[in-house]
Amino acid sequence: MPRRESPLPEGDGPVVRFAAGLRELRRAAGGPSYYELAARAHYSVATLSSAAAGRRLPSLEVTRGYVLACGGDVRRWEALWHTTAADLAAAARSTAHTPAPPADPVDSPYPGLASFGSGQSRFFFGRERVIEQLRGRLTQQRFIALFGASGAGKSSVLHAGLSPSLRGEGRIVLTLTPGARPLEELAVHLAAPASSTPGRLLEELRAHPGNLHLLLRQIATAQTGPAEVVLVVDQFEELFTLCTRPEERNHFIDALLAATRAHNSACRVVLGVRADFYAPCIAHAELARALDAAMVTLGAMDGEELHRAICRPAQAVGCRVEGRLLAYLIAQVQGSAGMLPLLSHALRETWRRRRGTVLTMEACRSAGCIEHALTHTAERFYQALSARQQDAARHLFLRLVAVGEDVKDTKRRITGSELSCDPDTAAVLERAAAARLITVDGRHVELTHEALITGWPRLGGWLEEDREVLRTRRQLTEAAATWAHLEQDPGALLRGTRLRAARPLAHAKDAGLTAREQAYLQASLAAHHAEAAAATRRRRVRRLLTAASAVLMVISLTACVLAVRAGRQVAAQRDEAVARNASTQATGLWHRSPGLAAQLALAAYRLRPGRHSRNALLSTLMSTWQAHRAEMYALATPPTPPAGPGGAGGPGGAGGPGGSILATAGRDRTVRLWDIHAARHPRQTAVLSGHRNAVYALAWRPHSPVLASAGADRAIILWDTTDPHHPRRLATLHPHTHTIRALAFSPSGQSLVSAGSDGDVVLWNTRSVTHPAPGARLPGHHDEVRSVAFSPDGRLLASAGGGDQRVILWDTTSPTHPIRRADWHPHTTTALSVAFSPRGALLATSGGGDRPVKLWRLTQPRHPVLLTALDGPTDVVGDVHFSPDARLLAAASDDRTARIWQVTSPRRPQEQLLLTGFTTAVLALRFTPDGQQLITGVFDGTTHTLPTHPDRLLPRACAHT
Known part of the structure; x- marks a missing residue:
């Protein structure tokens, strides 16, 4: 039984009469169901049922299909369709200048997410200046384009502002959006004014772009008196998002330009374009020339315009907007061109919740305000x-x-x-x-x-979950439509890569495919299986033919295997050489173009992952910033806090600076403090400028925000960095007669040791950081002392003499009477740095010679035992430092490298990382207190950071490049 149709709309208009005739024709054919009609006419059930619904005139093609399916007289119905279309066009012309009846006062004057239509022009305010600008440009030019961000209100300006204004001047205004078939849209919208059919006009438009000019002249001359057609093309960006045929897109643009450039042109064209589609627009050469002098920009509304846009629609229906709500809305939207739809939606929801004739702030809050009104509406609908x-x-x-x-x-x-x-x-x-x-x-x-x-x-x-699936399904939708249009031509079925991409949709339980798409996909899979079966049969025949030449094939395969193996070896050697060369070039390029160097190193690592390419890649991924504009000599991080409670608070007690504070010093006479919480984006917090010459040494007092600095002015300054943004000086000491090159606090923070070019090592009592007391002087070195360090328990003090090549070990159990425990020459040329391991009696020394880094066991302080000498650096090593967990040892060398060894087993250290690419010598390095970052200071004033867990950094290398 055919389903019962809904009653026709009231009235006796031409569309209702036409629909009644179609229903009568169906009854005369025996009342077939719409499913039967759809199978005969090759149109969907919804299309055929809406043709006889009486709400709008169906297209001529749909009418032909409906009549053929019912066995009617096609010629008679074509004539009737043309008559009805002409009646509709005449009615439209007669009512074009008739003012619309006043809106029902209960209707919202705010359209919400929808744009203002031509029937809502009396509620459209705030864009008067732009509308006047467009009208003025249209009097001078035949082609203009309105560019604006998504949500700036382009459609509202064109439909509710410009179009009614132009119609009031007696102009013929035709509006359309391009859609996926722009020429079809043009034909449909011109059919009624031109008293023709869309199919005929489409053929003319496809034949030549200049035919649009003739059609528009025909429409204009059909009017009494001089007239012009203004063609408004809204959402012009659909040419690039929905239209997938470049030839049709270019044909549409050429037709618009030709219609406005003709010497006897009777039209003007206005485009509404989203601003981010400017680049696709100017890719068309002729359109780019036309846009040179045709652009009108739709920016954000100012406060006065927003006031009108918010208040005047409410006033038009006898309401008003509360002052608090008005101020809130203007503050939220002003300066943002894309928030107008959200503003309109919030106002519409507030209107629904208004109190009497007043739109209140409470009503807006209950709607979710501007930020959440849209989300609330969509979520309420969904839930x-x-x-x-x-x-x-x-x-x-x-x-x-x-x-x-x-x-x-x-x-x-x-x-x-x-x-x-x-x-x-x-x-x-x-x-x-x-x-x-x-x-x-x-x-x-x-x-x-x-x-x-x-x-x-x-x-x-x-969208984020199904983005790739959506692209595949969109391609499937378009391909299925083409297949149906070609009457299910097997040549239009999916094959190859496109079929492999769409295959999961056939087995998905909830793919959301329509019946046509499912039929198309199943037909493609069936064709694929048939082709696969045929291919299988062909393979069987080939195997039978191949059996006769099996011996020859075995010989050939053996030769091929050998050739492939040799080729792989050659390829592997080639890749290794290319990767090594690229890695070397990347590190050399890093200081001039870090981004390019990282990309080159990443390509080399992917080509041939290995130790060399990995080191090069990590070298290019270091974060770099200019700490000083002169040479940098020292850097310091707060020491790792010990287990258990600390001392008293204040500058001299516990609670030192956070682990994210770094201090640097250099030849510019300053000490600079840096917040390195975000290692890739350090921030300078303070510049300490108390020294009168270069600063060579820095040391943090454990469990305390006290920082000691010293340098060529022979002064030691103690700073309170409780507030890293506003440090203050605590004390200034003058213990030496020459440049001070080294500083170190004891683990308890109650002793400070300083040493310098005069060869003296001086102990200070720093229980009071505002009045330190001088202690013992430790003789022994005959030249400058370059480094001092305390053992983790504070009992031993090591000093390295750069000139006399000696390392001296002192027992400072009694700070007033230190005892020399050992004195030896660890390196052949010079001794520059000493560092104790945080765990155990392990000492690292560095200097010059063939193996400039060595590890010593100090179980018996009087007899240091050499455990190992580390290979790698080709020049002197000026600084060594252990990680807080004692697993790693880092060394900074004058050969412009920094190395990290794993020293879990001190007798068998393993090199983990070699950092290269520095332009000058690496003078200092430190691990951060949490051990997660290595910080290097370079002679050229730059500072570099790198995570100590490269395995976490390498997978995210693309993001760093």
Whole structure:
């Protein structure tokens, strides 16, 4: 039994009479169901049923299909269709200048996410200046383009502002959006004014772009008196997001330009273009020339314009906006061109919750304010659906989004043929339209506004989850439409890569495919299986033929295997050489172009992962900043806090600076403090400028915010860095007669040792950091002392003499009477640095010679035992430092490298990392207190940081490049 149709609309208009005739024709044919008519006419059930619904005149092609399916007289119905279309055109012309009746006062004067239409012009305020600018430009030019961000209100300006104004001047205004078939849209919108059929006009437009000029002249001359046609093309960016045929896109643009450039042109063209599609527009050479003098920019509204846009629509229906709400809305929206849809939506929701005739701040808050009103509306709509309807809603909204690759996601207009015919989809469609989330325009469905894409987190999450699937499904939709248009031609089926990409959709339980798409995919898979079966048969025949030459094939395969093996070896050697060469070039390039160097090193590492390419890549991934504009001599990080409670608070007690503070010093006479909490983006917090000459030494007092600095002015200054942004000087000491080159606090913080070019090592009592007391002087060195260090328990003090090549070990159990325990020459040329391991009696020394880094066991302090001499550096090593967990040892060398060894087993250290690419000598390095970063200071004033866990950094190398 055929389903019962809904009653025709009231009235006796030409469309209603035409629909009544179609229904009578169906009854005369025996009342076939619409499913039967769809099978005969090759149109969807929804298309055929809407043709006889009486709400709008169906297209001539749909009418022909309906009549043929019912066995009617096609010629008679074609004539009747043309008569009805002419009656509609005459009625439209007669009512073009008739003012619209006043709006029902209960209707909202705010359209929400939808743009203002021509019937809402009396509620459209705030863009008067732009409208006047457009009108002025149109009097001088025949081609203009309105550019604005998504959500800036371009459609509202064109439809509710410019178009009514032009119609009031007696001009003929035709508006359209390009869609996926721009020439078809042009033909459909010109058919009624030109008293022709869309099919005929489409053929003319495709024949030559200049025919658009003739059609528009025909429409203009049909009017009484001089007239012009203003063609408004809104959402011009759909040419690039929905139209997939470049030839049709270019044909459409050429037609518009030709119509405005003709010497006897009777039209003017206004484009509405999203600002981020300027680049695709100027890719068309002729359009780029036309846009040179045709652009009008739609920016953000100022405060006065926003005031009018918010208040005047309410005043038009006898209401007003509360002052607090007005101030809040203007503050939220001013300066942002893309928030107008969210503003309109929030006002519409506030209107629904208004108190009498006043739109209040409380009503706006209950709607979710401007930030959440859209989300609240969309979520309320979604949560009110059943589980099956929610699935249908997800598929529906994903179909209404064109997923961008190099551009942002945009909304997409679809026809009813893309939608499933199930009741759940129909219910979702009806509810979404009632909530103003989508717009249903005859056979077309689209999102009300693109603000929904970014303003509804759930939709954004769907898009991120299914982005690749959406692209595949979109390609499947377009291919299925082409297949149906070609009457299911087997040559249009999916094959190869496209079929492999679409195959998962055939087995997915909830792929959201329409019946046509499922039929197309199944037909493609069946064809693939048939081709695979044929290929299998061919392979069997080939195997039978191959059996006769098996011996020859075995010989050939053996030769091939040997050749392939040799080729692989050659390729591996080639890759190794190329990767090594590229890695070397990358480190050499790093200081001039870090980004390019990182990319080159990453390419080398991917080509041939190995120790050399890994070191080069990590060298280019170091974070770098200019700490000093002169040579940098020292850096210091706060020592690792010990287990257990510390001493008293204040500058002299516990609670030292956080582990994210770094101190650097250099020839510019300053000490600089840096916040390295974000290692890739350090921030300078303070510059300490108390020294009168270069600063060579820095030391943090354990468990305390006290920093000691010393240098060529022979002064030691103690600083309180409790507030790293405003340090203050605590004390100034003058213990030496020459440059001070080394400082170190004892682990307890109660002793400070200084040493310098005069060869003296001086102990200070720093229980009071504001009045340190001088202690014992430790004789023994005959030349400058370059480094001093305390053991973890504070009992031993080591000093390294750069000139006399000696390391002296002192027992400082009694700070007033130190005892010399050992005195030896660890290196052949010079001794520059000493460092104790945080765990155990292990001492690292560095200097010059063939093996400039050595590890010593100090179980018996009087007899240091050499455990190992580390290979690698080719020049003197000026600084060594252990990581807080004692697992790693880092060394800074004058050969412009920094190395890290794993010293878990001190007798068998293993080199873990070699950092290269520095332009000058690496003078100092330190691990951060948490051991997660290595910081290097270079002679050229730059500082570099690198995580000590490269395995965590390498997988994210792309992000660093």
